[in-house]
Amino acid sequence: xxxxxxxxxxxxxxxxxxxxxxxxxxxxxxxxxxxxxxxxxxxxxxxxxxxxxxxxxxxxxxxxxxxxxxxxxxxxxxxxxxxxxxxxxxxxxxxxxxxxxxxxxxxxxxxxxxxxxxxxxxxxxxxxxxxxxxxxxxxxxxxxxxxxxxxxxxxxxxxxxxxxxxxxxxxxxxxxxxxxxxxxxxxxxxxxxxxxxxxxxxxxxxxxxxxxxxxxxxxxxxxxxxxxxxxxxxxxxxxxxxxxxxxxxxxxxxxxxxxxxxxxxxxxxxxxxxxxxxxxxxxxxxxxxxxxxxxxxxxxxxxxxxxxxxxxxxxxxxxxxxxxxxxxxxxxxxxxxxxxxxxxxxxxxxxxxxxxxxxxxxxxxxxxxxxxxxxxxxxxxxxxxxx
Amino acid sequence: xxxxxxxxxxxxxxxxxxxxxxxxxxxxxxxxxxxxxxxxxxxxxxxxxxxxxxxxxxxxxxxxxxxxxxxxxxxxxxxxxxxxxxxxxxxxxxxxxxxxxxxxxxxxxxxxxxxxxxxxxxxxxxxxxxxxxxxxxxxxxxxxxxxxxxxxxxxxxxxxxxxxxxxxxxxxxxxxxxxxxxxxxxxxxxxxxxxxxxxxxxxxxxxxxxxxxxxxxxxxxxxxxxxxxxxxxxxxxxxxxxxxxxxxxxxxxxxxxxxxxxxxxxxxxxxxxxxxxxxxxxxxxxxxxxxxxxxxxxxxxxxxxxxxxxxxxxxxxxxxxxxxxxxxxxxxxxxxxxxxxxxxxxxxxxxxxxxxxxxxxxxxxxxxxxxxxxxxxxxxxxxxxxxxxxxxxxxxxxxxxxxxxxxxxxxxxxxxxxxxxxxxxxxxxxxxxxxxxxxxxxxxxxxxxxxxxxxxxxxxxxxxxxxxxxxxxxxxxxxxxxxxxxxxxxxxxxxxxxxxxxxxxxxxxxxxxxxxxxxxxxxxxxxxxxxxxxxxxxxxxxxxxxxxxxxxxxxxxxxxxxxxxxxxxxxxxxxxx
Numbered sequence: 001x002x003x004x005x006x007x008x009x010x011x012x013x014x015x016x017x018x019x020x021x022x023x024x025x026x027x028x029x030x031x032x033x034x035x036x037x038x039x040x041x042x043x044x045x046x047x048x049x050x051x052x053x054x055x056x057x058x059x060x061x062x063x064x065x066x067x068x069x070x071x072x073x074x075x076x077x078x079x080x081x082x083x084x085x086x087x088x089x090x091x092x093x094x095x096x097x098x099x100x101x102x103x104x105x106x107x108x109x110x111x112x113x114x115x116x117x118x119x120x121x122x123x124x125x126x127x128x129x130x131x132x133x134x135x136x137x138x139x140x141x142x143x144x145x146x147x148x149x150x151x152x153x154x155x156x157x158x159x160x161x162x163x164x165x166x167x168x169x170x171x172x173x174x175x176x177x178x179x180x181x182x183x184x185x186x187x188x189x190x191x192x193x194x195x196x197x198x199x200x201x202x203x204x205x206x207x208x209x210x211x212x213x214x215x216x217x218x219x220x221x222x223x224x225x226x227x228x229x230x231x232x233x234x235x236x237x238x239x240x241x242x243x244x245x246x247x248x249x250x251x252x253x254x255x256x257x258x259x260x261x262x263x264x265x266x267x268x269x270x271x272x273x274x275x276x277x278x279x280x281x282x283x284x285x286x287x288x289x290x291x292x293x294x295x296x297x298x299x300x301x302x303x304x305x306x307x308x309x310x311x312x313x314x315x316x317x318x319x320x321x322x323x324x325x326x327x328x329x330x331x332x333x334x335x336x337x338x339x340x341x342x343x344x345x346x347x348x349x350x351x352x353x354x355x356x357x358x359x360x361x362x363x364x365x366x367x368x369x370x371x372x373x374x375x376x377x378x379x380x381x382x383x384x385x386x387x
Numbered sequence: 388x389x390x391x392x393x394x395x396x397x398x399x400x401x402x403x404x405x406x407x408x409x410x411x412x413x414x415x416x417x418x419x420x421x422x423x424x425x426x427x428x429x430x431x432x433x434x435x436x437x438x439x440x441x442x443x444x445x446x447x448x449x450x451x452x453x454x455x456x457x458x459x460x461x462x463x464x465x466x467x468x469x470x471x472x473x474x475x476x477x478x479x480x481x482x483x484x485x486x487x488x489x490x491x492x493x494x495x496x497x498x499x500x501x502x503x504x505x506x507x508x509x510x511x512x513x514x515x516x517x518x519x520x521x522x523x524x525x526x527x528x529x530x531x532x533x534x535x536x537x538x539x540x541x542x543x544x545x546x547x548x549x550x551x552x553x554x555x556x557x558x559x560x561x562x563x564x565x566x567x568x569x570x571x572x573x574x575x576x577x578x579x580x581x582x583x584x585x586x587x588x589x590x591x592x593x594x595x596x597x598x599x600x601x602x603x604x605x606x607x608x609x610x611x612x613x614x615x616x617x618x619x620x621x622x623x624x625x626x627x628x629x630x631x632x633x634x635x636x637x638x639x640x641x642x643x644x645x646x647x648x649x650x651x652x653x654x655x656x657x658x659x660x661x662x663x664x665x666x667x668x669x670x671x672x673x674x675x676x677x678x679x680x681x682x683x684x685x686x687x688x689x690x691x692x693x694x695x696x697x698x699x700x701x702x703x704x705x706x707x708x709x710x711x712x713x714x715x716x717x718x719x720x721x722x723x724x725x726x727x728x729x730x731x732x733x734x735x736x737x738x739x740x741x742x743x744x745x746x747x748x749x750x751x752x753x754x755x756x757x758x759x760x761x762x763x764x765x766x767x768x769x770x771x772x773x774x775x776x777x778x779x780x781x782x783x784x785x786x787x788x789x790x791x792x793x794x795x796x797x798x799x800x801x802x803x804x805x806x807x808x809x810x811x812x813x814x815x816x817x818x819x820x821x822x823x824x825x826x827x828x829x830x831x832x833x834x835x836x837x838x839x840x841x842x843x844x845x846x847x848x849x850x851x852x853x854x855x856x857x858x859x860x861x862x863x864x865x866x867x868x869x870x871x872x873x874x875x876x877x878x879x880x881x882x883x884x885x886x887x888x889x890x891x892x893x894x895x896x897x898x899x900x901x902x903x904x905x906x907x908x909x910x911x912x913x914x915x916x917x918x919x920x921x922x923x924x925x926x927x928x929x930x931x932x933x934x935x936x937x938x939x940x941x942x943x944x945x946x947x948x949x950x951x952x953x954x955x956x957x958x959x960x961x962x963x964x
Contacts, residue, residue: 002780002789007685007726007754022749026785049786053756058788 009054015110016097017090017295024048024082030074035217036067040367043067044074044084047091060098060180063366065091066352066359071215071226072289086293093295096351098180099173105347112296115348119300122340130332143324143331144252150331152252159245162342169346170354177355181362190369198364206357209234226290233275234353239268255320269313276306297348304344308337391516392424394450395508396441398432398457400487407491409501413456416505420512424448433463438470445474452515456484456508477520479882479942484511510954517947521882526921528614529633530554530873532866535606535812538566539855540638540847540862542588547866549597553873556630557592558601558620564589566640567848572670573717574855575709576744584855601628609635609816612906612922613842614878634842634869637826638862639812641803641848644693644700651765652692652799659683659776660766660797662692663710675721675796677776683725683795685775686718689764690731694802696760700823704802704852708735711800712744715753728754728792730764730781738854756792757784766797803852816843817905826850836865840904841878841922844868883942884923885930889915891937898929898938 010022024045031037031045043064050058068088075085097105108115130150134140138149182190205211209231216222243251243265250261280302282291311334318327344350397414399405410428418426425444429437432455444450453476455467460483468478486504494500530553534545537559545555563569564585571581592598603623611617618630646654646662654660658678661669669675677683688711694704708731715727729748734755736745749755758764762782769775775793783790805824806812813820818838819827826845829837836844844865847858872878885906887898894914898907906922907929909915918929918938930940 002791005728005754005790005792007728007793010752010754022752046786050788052754053783053786053788053790054754055786055788055790 003055003057006054006056009056010051013051013090013094016093017293018051018083018087020081020083021048021051021087022082023080024052024078024084025080027079029077029079030084033073033077033218034068035071035214036069036211040370041067041363044088048082048084048087051087051091059091060095062091062095063181063359063363064088065095066356067211067363068092069212069215069226070290073215073219075289083293085290089290092352093297093349095177096347096349096355099177099351099355100347101172101176102169102347108297108344108347109295112300115297115300115344119304119340119344122343123336126339127332127336130335134328134332140328141325143319143327144254149328150335152249155252155335156248159248162339163245166342166345170351173346173351174354174358177358178362181359182365188366188369188373190365191372194365194368198361198368201361201364202357205360207235211360229275229278232271233279236268236271236275237353239264240272243268255322257320265316269309272305272309273313276302276309280306300344301349304337304341308334308341311337391422391452392448392450393422393452393454393512393515394441394444394448395423395426395454395512396432396437396456397426397428397486397504397508398437398455399428399430400458400491401431404457404487404491404504407494407497407500408486408504409497410504412501413486413505413508417508417512420509422452422516423512424450432457433466438466438473441467441470442474445471445476450474451476452480452482452518454482454484454508454511454515456486456504456511458487459483459485479521480515480518482511482515482518484508506955506957510951513954514947514951517944517950518942519944521941523879523882524920525877525879526612526614528872528876528878529616529631531556531630531632532869533558533606533609533616533618533620533630533632533635534638535635535816536566536638536640536847536849537561537564537600537602538638538640538847538858539568539585539588540640540849540858541566541636542585542592543859543862544636544638544846544866545592545598546588546595547863548869549592549595551866551870551873553597553870555598556601556618556620556632557598558604558606560603560605562603564592564600564602567643568855570664571667573713575706575713576738576740578713578716581855606812606815612919613840614872614921616842634844634872635816636844636846636862636865636869637812637816637818637849638846639806639809639849641852642806644704644801644804646692646799646801648699649692649763651763652689652797653766654799657766657768657777657797659795660799662799662801663707663714664801666714666798670717670721675718677795681795682722683776684722685726685728685793686722686796686798687728687730687779687792687794688714688798688800689779690729690800691760692799692801693804695732696763700802700804702823702852703735705735706852706854707800707802709738709741709744709854711798712736712748712753714798715748716751719751719753726754727751728756728794730756730758730779730792732758732760738856754792756781756790758782759784766794769793803848805849809849812849816840818843818845836861836868842872878921880921880923881925883925883940884920885918885925885927885938885940886920887915887917888937888939889913889917891935892916892933893935893937895934897932897934901928901932903928 026045026049028045031042037043041064047059047062047064065088070085070089072085075083078084093109097109134149139147140149142148212227212230213224216224243261247261250258283294286292311330315327315330315334318330395417397410399410404410414426414428417423425448429440431437441453453471464483467481471478471481484507486507490500490504532548532555534541534555534557537557541557545557549555568581569585574581601620601622604620606618607621607627608619609616614633616632618632620628620630622628643664646652652660690707690711693699711729715729718725718727734745736742758781765780767778769778775795777794778791779794781790809824813826817840821827826849828835828845828850829839836846838845846861846865847853892915896909896916898916899909904922904924906919907916908919910917925940927940927943930938
């Protein structure tokens, strides 16, 4: 069955950052240099061709963009400046918008101004809400305990509601992702037990990001910097999320330092600070090809995260110093960053935290299913010929 | 027979001959043959000292025959003939033995090779004794030229000749000048206007005192030979004009392939499948529209329609790739929000500026799709709910996918093919055609505008598909060749040609049809055939065919050839025993 071409698709993808894909003449250098491209998942060349041809339906089902970590070697090797790495990045952005059922994501990617406006609006609403609550029920001079301006119990329940909403939206997106990638697997039969057999990939890839470290496997000098920094950032983030969601009471208590939670907090903060500073300066200096082309949403991502960490650190310090009112004001600013940041998650690049390990998991299943199909075909081959 | 004084010269050709053939031994052995006055070997006979050696020997020793054992006569026969002339004897008293190509280059055994060189040269010695003194003859050159075809090639050739002050008769079948270029809007890759190119030419031609333009006319008959043709041209009223011309330039061009022959492309059935020339017409009128009068959103260009296919024409039509890219640019500038797809087999962008043009087509976002020769695109009508009029099925090569592209307008890049009347034209001016019907050049690389008939030249797309620069270059080249002949004022024919002994000729006319150069003419009054020596190439076909033995080839007489065979035979009998 012939696939229908959408000639307008290449125009659409320009909004997501694929400006140069038209230049590609398919020499295949990008796929040759890529450590992750193999006979099952051939990229960036194949997705680039699909994009040039406007094979939207094929790309929607594609897992390839998620298997790329944008080390940038392909773009460096490209003789025509077709930016295969950036093309893969733009395809990830597009896929995020496809998985998102609300259409908000698409709007964000198409106009960073809209996204910025939404962030500011949410931040202001957050500020107004918490200030009203604080002044009504608490005292701005009290940070913690009874009569606190923003009591931990209230923030905790607010966090839980927010988390539930996010979880619901992400769950819908994940189902859509599964539907695109796995249910339309192109005639490939996937036995259910493979989902169980390959399940280990999910936590394994999530917590180690081992695949990212393999990006450098074909390089002469390996530094593992992007991987280590990214891993530090991600682990810091997850630790902080667990602390905030589960141990907020103890985290917010003070001024004495509760090492059983704060030790983790400090560790996570170091990871987050190093990560955000590293990625922000890389993008500013454009020192590697993957940091050369930053979109509005990339800056909002790095910028917001940096402010979250910064305000988090300062409110902690102010609280320990006994400057409770300043700590409270910093806390409000902190929340003004956190809430839009969390609300953005299902609609932006942020969501790769979930999609990427899932893609690795799906890829593992697909690979296994393909091998099974091949074995079966080999077994059945001679019999079929005889018939 | 008078005793000859023969000089024999064995060339070393550096080491080319000497490393296999013992040249001193050959020279020493040949020196003993009766009639040989001197036999020498030398490093390079073709060098100035080598030639000087021959001249000195002729003058001091009184040589009257010369044999040079060296390379192929194709290479240096003219050189040594000149040396004989400079020495003061008739140049046709030379015979060459080829001991390089036929000996040292093809044999390893030095003893056998040396023996063969000796035998070949002694055969030449036998032959040269029967050589006759021959004289070259000349015929006057008529300076007028007949140009057939008023396309860009004919116009360029006519202007080049007329600007040099020579009379030109420009004969065109249609009622206008300009040919196929006149049907085109812009030209690739620089997007210059074709009309501008033509207007300048046509204006000058119409004003030129030396060019007689004959529209709606055709060549009815061409008789005579180089320098002295008689052309009979029929004008629109059916009257015949007799034109004496010295040369003919055939610039009859091409016609486009009939796309309706390829059923899967639906040309003639789906109204919005058009040919490249139909699109040119739309562009020239200033509006690209579908048959329903709508502005097309999706336009597809399909390459190689009729070209590069075993079923239709196996050759490449050369101009369609760049023309398609030109359309991509023209359509994008006319309809900025359109989507142009380009379905090609291979992109041939070899000309000057063409590769850059190809790159620029990426910038205007042309979707390039590669299809395979054996799986040509198929066009079908779209449904009422689709946002396009048609779909094109393609087995896309770079992705390996079978796809369907939406299209509102499909442009078929029709290839070039010889005109239906190319056979008649070839017959009229006595030139050959290849298996496709294109006129054949004298040599594809070294003599691309001359033909096997002296004085008849071909230029442009009548010999194979060509773009405008190549066509104009050929037209001007043909004009230059003709001007060189006119400048000489006379045509020198080689002294080697066939002669009919009219006393022996029975007038059977067998040779008339046989001659590939139409050099044998039948005299109706005398009832005898005779050879027009200016047209004869001395191929010998008539000599062999003549049942009465009435035709003799000068310089290839029976006696000369038998003598040469006798020279080889002792060697042969030695080897058999």
